[in-house]
Amino acid sequence: MRTLAARLTTYYCRRNPVRNAQPRNFSTFNGRDELSLEQDAERKIGWLLKLIFAGTATCIAYNIMPYMGDNLLQQSVSLLTVKDPLFKRMGASRLAQFAIDDERRMKIVEMGGAQELVNMLVDAKDDRTRKEALKALSALSPSDQAIGALHQAGAISVIRSTPDSLESAEIEKYKSGLLKRFQDLRYDIPSTNVSRSSDS
Incomplete structure (x- = not known):
């Protein structure tokens, strides 16, 4: 799940023009800031995947309850x-x-x-x-x-x-x-x- 979250984060950062434009406009934006943003996005996507998994598990449990x-x-x-x-x-x-x-x-x-x-x-x-x-x-x-x-x-x-x-x-x-x-x-x-x- 963590690997999938990292891949989604990389894809998201590449597709986001605002973040890609930041290094050109602000000198204070360096590699450390970019890494921090990627880690933050990775955490958010990880939580999203966990919520999806939990929702799916709940749905399955609800459907098998009659049995x-x-x-x-x-x-x-x-x-x-x-x-x-x-x-x-x-x-x-x-x-x-x-x-x-x-x-x-x-x-x-x-x-x-x-x-x-x-x-x-x-x-x-x-x-x-x-x-x-x-x-x-x-x-x-x-x-x-x-x-x-x-x-x-x-x-x-x-x-x-x-x-x-x-x-x-x-x-x-x-x-x-x-x-x-x-x-x-x-x-x-x-x-x-x-x-x-x-x-x-």
Whole structure:
């Protein structure tokens, strides 16, 4: 990487007419100044290459996250039980990325992730934590079995009682989407209404 940065620096210095003109116009500009400028440019280009590498690595990690193993999945569920909201958000974010089909969603449910996400939403003290919990719950909701598990975990009342946020429109979006999903599957109909309709 350092060699590539040096080559890019040399090319940049040759192509830059302002720096090439400096020795002719200013007597104080000597070889030492030119070397210093080249080293400075080399450092900047080196950092640019590092940022590109880091961005590429992050993108790759994001794309392979849905294929992570059971151990990493269990670790993600375990993060939801930690008191620190940062770790809770990390765990919820991983689960949201993993939940790309019904099989994976049910695996999260079987490992206790549905209940822990509901608990996380109950305990959340800030909008960022609420948003990550709701996002993960939304990722589970396309599965009928998973939404049934969320219903058993008491998700409906918890979601309804989650305060709206003027700063995060996503919270309201996730809330309304989840409640609509429960309504479509008739999970939010009180049992008294159901018994009355059956009697009639």
